[in-house]
Amino acid sequence: MPLLEIRNLQIEFGRGPKALRAVDGVSLTLEPGKTLCVVGESGSGKSVTALSIARLLASPPAVYAGGEILLAGRDVLRMSPAELRQIRGGVVSYVFQEAGASLNPVFRIGNQIKEALRWHRPQAATDAEVIRLLKLVGIPAPESRMCCYPHELSGGMQQRVMIAIALAPQPKLLVADEPTTALDVTIQAQIIELLSDLRHQLGMAILLITHNLGIVGDIADDVAVMYAGQIVETAPVRELLQRPLHPYTRALMNSVPVLDSAGGRLATIAGAVPRLGAFPGGCRFHPRCPLARPDCSQTAPPLVEVELRRWVRCPYWNSPALKA
Amino acid sequence: MITRLFRRFIASAVTLLGVAFLTFFLLNAVPGDIARVIAGAKASPEVIKDIHAKYHLDDPIWQRFGLYLKQLAHGDLGHSYVTDQSVAEAIITRLPTTAALSALAVVMWVAVAVPFGVLTARFRNSAFDRSVLVLATLTLSVPSFWLARMMQYWLGYKLGWFPLGFYRSFVDLLLPAAALAILFVGYYARLIHTNMVEVLDSPYVRAARARGGSETVVLFKHALRNAMIPVVTILGMDVAGLLAGVLFIENVFALPGIGTLAVQSVFNLDPPVIMGTVLFSATLVVGANWVVDLLYGWIDPRIKSGS
Numbered sequence: 267m268p269l270l271e272i273r274n275l276q277i278e279f280g281r282g283p284k285a286l287r288a289v290d291g292v293s294l295t296l297e298p299g300k301t302l303c304v305v306g307e308s309g310s311g312k313s314v315t316a317l318s319i320a321r322l323l324a325s326p327p328a329v330y331a332g333g334e335i336l337l338a339g340r341d342v343l344r345m346s347p348a349e350l351r352q353i354r355g356g357v358v359s360y361v362f363q364e365a366g367a368s369l370n371p372v373f374r375i376g377n378q379i380k381e382a383l384r385w386h387r388p389q390a391a392t393d394a395e396v397i398r399l400l401k402l403v404g405i406p407a408p409e410s411r412m413c414c415y416p417h418e419l420s421g422g423m424q425q426r427v428m429i430a431i432a433l434a435p436q437p438k439l440l441v442a443d444e445p446t447t448a449l450d451v452t453i454q455a456q457i458i459e460l461l462s463d464l465r466h467q468l469g470m471a472i473l474l475i476t477h478n479l480g481i482v483g484d485i486a487d488d489v490a491v492m493y494a495g496q497i498v499e500t501a502p503v504r505e506l507l508q509r510p511l512h513p514y515t516r517a518l519m520n521s522v523p524v525l526d527s528a529g530g531r532l533a534t535i536a537g538a539v540p541r542l543g544a545f546p547g548g549c550r551f552h553p554r555c556p557l558a559r560p561d562c563s564q565t566a567p568p569l570v571e572v573e574l575r576r577w578v579r580c581p582y583w584n585s586p587a588l589k590a
Numbered sequence: 591m592i593t594r595l596f597r598r599f600i601a602s603a604v605t606l607l608g609v610a611f612l613t614f615f616l617l618n619a620v621p622g623d624i625a626r627v628i629a630g631a632k633a634s635p636e637v638i639k640d641i642h643a644k645y646h647l648d649d650p651i652w653q654r655f656g657l658y659l660k661q662l663a664h665g666d667l668g669h670s671y672v673t674d675q676s677v678a679e680a681i682i683t684r685l686p687t688t689a690a691l692s693a694l695a696v697v698m699w700v701a702v703a704v705p706f707g708v709l710t711a712r713f714r715n716s717a718f719d720r721s722v723l724v725l726a727t728l729t730l731s732v733p734s735f736w737l738a739r740m741m742q743y744w745l746g747y748k749l750g751w752f753p754l755g756f757y758r759s760f761v762d763l764l765l766p767a768a769a770l771a772i773l774f775v776g777y778y779a780r781l782i783h784t785n786m787v788e789v790l791d792s793p794y795v796r797a798a799r800a801r802g803g804s805e806t807v808v809l810f811k812h813a814l815r816n817a818m819i820p821v822v823t824i825l826g827m828d829v830a831g832l833l834a835g836v837l838f839i840e841n842v843f844a845l846p847g848i849g850t851l852a853v854q855s856v857f858n859l860d861p862p863v864i865m866g867t868v869l870f871s872a873t874l875v876v877g878a879n880w881v882v883d884l885l886y887g888w889i890d891p892r893i894k895s896g897s
Contacts, residue, residue: 322800347805355802362800367793371892372815382801415891431801 267339269438269471270296270319270358275333277314277323279542285329286543288314290495292333296488298438301465301472303482303503305518306492309539315492316443316475320354321345338438356386359432363444365424369416375427376412379434386435399430402467404460422453429460433468440465443475458484480522483507488575491515494540494550497569498579505576511583513555549580557582598883602876609872610662610865614655617861627859628671645671658865667869668862670855677866680851688847690760691839692832694767699775700825707782707817708809711790714783726776734835738769738842755844766843770835774828781824785817792816819890826882830875 277289289311296302304312317323319335321342335342337357345353362368370378376396383391393412400408403426416424425445432440442461446454462485465472474485482489486503491514499512510516520533537554540546546553552562559582569579625641626633642648646657661668667677710719745765746752752765789795790813798812833849840849848867855863887893 320800322796351802351804353802354800360797360800362793362797364793368797370794370798370812370816372819372890381803385802417892428797435802 268295268336269298269338270294270473271334271336272315272319273334273336275315275318275335276331277311277318278329278331279327281326281329285331287331288328288495288542289318292492292495292497294490294497294500296439296471296473298471299465299469300487301462301474301485303474303476303486303489304492305476305479305482305489307477307539309494309542310492311495312475312492313443316360316441316473318342319439319441319473320358320360321350322354322360351385355382355432355435355437357437358439358441359435359437361425361428361432361440361442361445364448365428365445366416366421366448368428369424371416374413374415375419379412379427379431382431382434395434399434400427402433402464403427403430404456405430421449422456425449425453425457426460429457429464433464436468437470439471439473441473441475444477445474446481447477454481455484461485478522479507479518491518494545495542496550496579497577498551500575500577502575511572511576511578512580513557514551517554517556557585598880602880605876606869606872607659610659610869611655613865613868614658615651617864618651620859622859624671624859624861662869667866670860670863672858672860672863677862680863681848681866681870684846684848684851687763687845688833688836688840688849691763691767691770691845691847692829692836694760694763695770695774695832695835696825696829698767698771699778702771702775703778703782704814706779708786708814710779710783711786711817712805712809714787719783722779726779729772729776734769734773735838735842737772738766738839741765741769742842763845766839766845769842770832770839773835778821778825781821782817785820786813789813789817815889819886822885822889823882826878826885827875830878833871833874 272292272294275289275292276287278285278287280286292311292315294302294304294315304315306312314323314328318328318330319337319342321330330343333343337353342350342353369375373381376393379396379399380391380393383395396412397408400411405411405423405426411419411423416427419427429445440461445461446457449457458481461472461474464470465485472485474482476482482503488500489503489506490497490500491506491512492498493514499506499510499515501511506515507519510519514535517533517535521535523532535554536556540550540553546563548561548563548565549555549558549567552558555562567579567581569577570581571577572583623638624645624647625638628641629637646654649657658668665678667681669676670680673680706722710722713719742754742765746754753762786809794816795808795813798808803812833852836847837849837852839845840847841853844850848870851863852867852871854860855867
């Protein structure tokens with residue numbers, strides 16, 4: 267049984283005819299112990315999807331308009347508030363983008379870790395366990411650091427503390443929502459490496475949300491690419507990076523800076539992500555697609571399994587123009 | 591740290607000196623002969639002359655101010671010209687009533703404003719939130735002298751739930767304290783509401799929810815502690831400036847506190863007592879500032895380390 271199975275999820279903001287659909291028919295599967303990366307630009311709906319797994323979107327305005335989120339076999343969308351509190355942290359833990367802002371500024375970090383322990387593993391809410399967790403995420407001198415306030419730590423250390431808090435209840439799934447975006451590049455690599463190590467050490471699954479395809483290869487088993495509230499391509503990581511099928515994925519890959527490329531301007535994707543509520547008709551990527559044909563603006567293409575475990579939302583994925 | 595404390599001390603001393611100077615010179619500008627006030631309208635010129643000599647009323651004002659400061663430096667606030675009671679003693683005997691009244695009022699308005707502020711922020715734009723907003727606006731706009739009088743009349747006199755005099759215990763002070771608390775409760779409920787709304791949108795509140803924190807813990811521990819940081823400053827200033835409200839409530843309810851002492855001293859034109867009560871309240875403001883600074887470092891650790 268998959269640890270996480272999202273089926274045809276629809277999330278809207280607001281109600282009635284003015285409702286804006288931010289997530290439109292997203293389906294994802296994550297097996298225990300595996301890593302799935304969801305990639306997309308800002309506004310693609312990837313963070314909204316991630317937050318919905320523990321039903322963390324403020325509702326209103328968010329409305330879960332359809333679909334199922336099965337976490338260890340149980341539908342999160344049907345859970346009572348008490349059940350939700352159990353799975354938040356206990357089954358699925360979160361690491362957010364800005365660690366500095368996600369740690370409560372007025373409490374010592376040791377106490378914040380201990381609080382997560384008290385909520386889910388009360389018998390383990392001890393200094394010794396806090397120190398063990400801080401060591402686990404690679405914080406030097408954990409005995410003295412546990413008395414620090416968040417502002418006394420660097421950005422990288424803050425993110426490690428966030429990860430320690432997330433790990434404290436021993437979750438089965440770690441959702442990391444852009445965990446490295448606010449960090450500089452060397453620290454980014456360290457955090458990704460830490461997450462990768464922890465996954466092997468603890469056997470938990472990771473759902474990593476990122477806009478940076480460059481870090482996907484280091485950690486993912488599978489990748490889902492999102493655009494304008496929909497998944498446009500899913501594939502095992504190696505195959506996706508070697509042979510992206512959707513024009514959007516290809517464009518994303520071209521915009522990753524490469525060290526040994528011979529000068530030249532960095533490729534960008536023309537245009538901007540459409541605004542929520544202003545998604546174009548037909549294929550949502552067609553206004554920015556270099557290979558768009560007249561009928562792309564007419565019919566919305568379905569997500570189709572074109573090869574084993576390779577799903578693409580583009581009927582022309584196999585056209586010669588795309589291969590070139 | 592030591593230099594900061596020292597600077598702080600000097601600043602406080604200068605503030606108090608300034609207050610003493612201003613009050614002293616303003617009192618001196620009040621028309622009329624103090625000696626006449628003391629001895630009465632029918633006093634003979636000889637008596638008036640004696641009083642002038644006794645209280646150095648004919649000396650130049652600078653000299654008299656110097657004399658007053660010298661006396662202050664010895665810890666002596668002087669004696670009332672009217673009752674001859676020591677000013678310090680008058681303040682100290684009346685302090686318990688005023689302190690009890692103020693403390694009770696502060697506890698009341700904070701205890702009411704906190705839950706209303708937090709819950710209206712949690713359920714903002716709900717019918718509950720809007721009703722509280724209307725009530726808060728009402729308490730802010732109703733004239734306090736009218737409200738205090740009405741409470742006294744209806745709850746004290748008509749219904750007989752509260753005593754109208756002869757206050758013996760803390761419980762007897764409930765009505766005057768409530769009248770005082772109402773002046774602040776609406777304002778504080780809205781102040782906490784506004785800060786909570788901001789804090790509830792912050793990533794650390796979402797993170798606390800994501801960890802499985804119950805709504806009560808998220809609201810009253812994670813969010814409230816942060817929302818109270820700006821409130822504590824204002825609370826400190828309001829507690830310090832509370833004597834203005836106390837002065838008024840004590841007079842309405844005929845409570846033997848510092849407020850009535852201050853008002854009497856003005857009606858009697860009794861300079862030593864006026865000086866004493868003004869300096870006392872100035873000291874309170876300065877002291878409250880110290881306390882707020884200390885509290886601030888405790889409630890917001892980012893300030894203690896100066897970042």
